[in-house]
Amino acid sequence: MNIRERTEQLFPYMQALRREFHRNPEVSFKEFRTSRRVQEELEKMGVPFYVIPETTNVVAEIRGSRPGKTILLRADMDALPVQEMTDLPFKSEVDGAMHACGHDGHTAALLGAAKILKEMQDELPGNVRLLFESGEEFRGSFEVVEASGALDGVDHCFGIHILSTLPVGKISVEEGPRMAGTELFTLKVTGKGAHASAPEAGIDALVCSASIIMNLQTIVSRELAPMDTGLVTIGKMTAGQRFNIIPEEAILEGNLRYYDPRLELGYKDMIERIAFNTAAAFRCKCEMTLFGAGTPAIINSADAARRGQAAVTELFGADAVGTVPPWMAGEDFAFYINKLTGCFAFVGGGFPDRENPAHHNNRFDIHEDSLMMSAALHAQYALDWLTENAQ
Ligand SMILES: [Zn+2]
Numbered sequence: 001m002n003i004r005e006r007t008e009q010l011f012p013y014m015q016a017l018r019r020e021f022h023r024n025p026e027v028s029f030k031e032f033r034t035s036r037r038v039q040e041e042l043e044k045m046g047v048p049f050y051v052i053p054e055t056t057n058v059v060a061e062i063r064g065s066r067p068g069k070t071i072l073l074r075a076d077m078d079a080l081p082v083q084e085m086t087d088l089p090f091k092s093e094v095d096g097a098m099h100a101c102g103h104d105g106h107t108a109a110l111l112g113a114a115k116i117l118k119e120m121q122d123e124l125p126g127n128v129r130l131l132f133e134s135g136e137e138f139r140g141s142f143e144v145v146e147a148s149g150a151l152d153g154v155d156h157c158f159g160i161h162i163l164s165t166l167p168v169g170k171i172s173v174e175e176g177p178r179m180a181g182t183e184l185f186t187l188k189v190t191g192k193g194a195h196a197s198a199p200e201a202g203i204d205a206l207v208c209s210a211s212i213i214m215n216l217q218t219i220v221s222r223e224l225a226p227m228d229t230g231l232v233t234i235g236k237m238t239a240g241q242r243f244n245i246i247p248e249e250a251i252l253e254g255n256l257r258y259y260d261p262r263l264e265l266g267y268k269d270m271i272e273r274i275a276f277n278t279a280a281a282f283r284c285k286c287e288m289t290l291f292g293a294g295t296p297a298i299i300n301s302a303d304a305a306r307r308g309q310a311a312v313t314e315l316f317g318a319d320a321v322g323t324v325p326p327w328m329a330g331e332d333f334a335f336y337i338n339k340l341t342g343c344f345a346f347v348g349g350g351f352p353d354r355e356n357p358a359h360h361n362n363r364f365d366i367h368e369d370s371l372m373m374s375a376a377l378h379a380q381y382a383l384d385w386l387t388e389n390a391q
């Protein structure tokens with residue numbers, strides 16, 4: 001079968017699904033309708049599946065007629081709590097929810113790939129497991145998926161993100177860091193309240209916090225090497241009751257992002273050291289809570305990048321192999337790659353002739369040719385990996 005031609009034939013199918021998902025966005029862990037529609041489509045294709053209990057995660061498997069290994073393909077299904085402001089004819093019909101990251105496209109494209117792989121079942125030297133994942137925008141479902149046994153017997157994985165900053169027609173499967181590791185933290189700074197007229201009677205947690213915020217910025221500028229990549233953002237500070245009261249307490253909420261997994265532990269120590277010592281200088285106390293709610297960085301191995309680029313070239317020619325800087329957002333597919341080994345690709349979804357609003361923006365949109373390219377790449381990568389690793 002010519003995978004590329006087949007995805008072109010399947011374009012209307014995927015486009016209709018993408019638009020249907022776009023019209024009916026569901027936020028993280030509430031993908032009930034989307035999950036049901038995925039199940040209906042798999043049922044029609046004759047692909048066996050099950051739903052992980054008490055979740056919306058759908059796991060399906062296409063067993064090749066020849067024995068071999070198993071590769072996992074994943075699509076995330078969730079939308080964001082964003083009010084859509086586009087004029088698209090298939091604009092969100094749900095108040096306060098929007099597919100503003102392209103996951104509608106991921107789900108539609110993986111259903112397209114499932115159709116192709118099902119038709120190729122006789123040629124497959126191994127098995128393809130499909131995961132339609134819940135809650136990616138909220139750190140995803142890796143732990144639940146893993147605990148359910150859905151990854152048992154899987155040897156490798158492949159995932160994509162359609163990217164509006166990469167023009168349609170290009171696919172980036174580069175070696176090295178592709179998406180950032182992230183971690184969320186809270187700092188609680190405690191001083192002593194007093195009347196604003198009597199600073200000597202109090203300890204100002206707000207002034208202290210201002211210094212902590214500024215000093216934390218020296219982690220990136222003064223502790224990391226210029227070629228290291230990392231950032232520290234304090235996105236929220238809560239302090240004070242009234243203009244004439246010295247604040248007793250301040251809460252800072254922040255996140256850090258990095259590519260090098262070796263930096264993960266180092267960052268925590270740096271934040272703690274700077275925050276605690278700055279607090280001490282101001283006679284305040286400081287406590288840090290790390291949420292462990294982040295995701296590791298996605299790093300493509302040289303081998304994964306080579307195979308991915310070969311698949312792109314085979315499908316669309318060498319011109320389609322694109323480059324794009326790593327994306328500083330987090331992506332829970334990192335957990336899957338770390339467990340199984342795998343590959344992650346950015347599929348161009350940007351319109352060449354107009355401005356492309358950023359992911360999570362209320363005017364975000366994707367060029368729908370990216371559906372065909374995504375579906376074809378899923379199928380080709382799976383076929384290539386299974387063939388390379390055939391027993
Ligand atoms: Zn997103």
Ligand SMILES: [Zn+2]
Pocket residue numbers: 101102103161
């Ligand atoms: Zn996303």
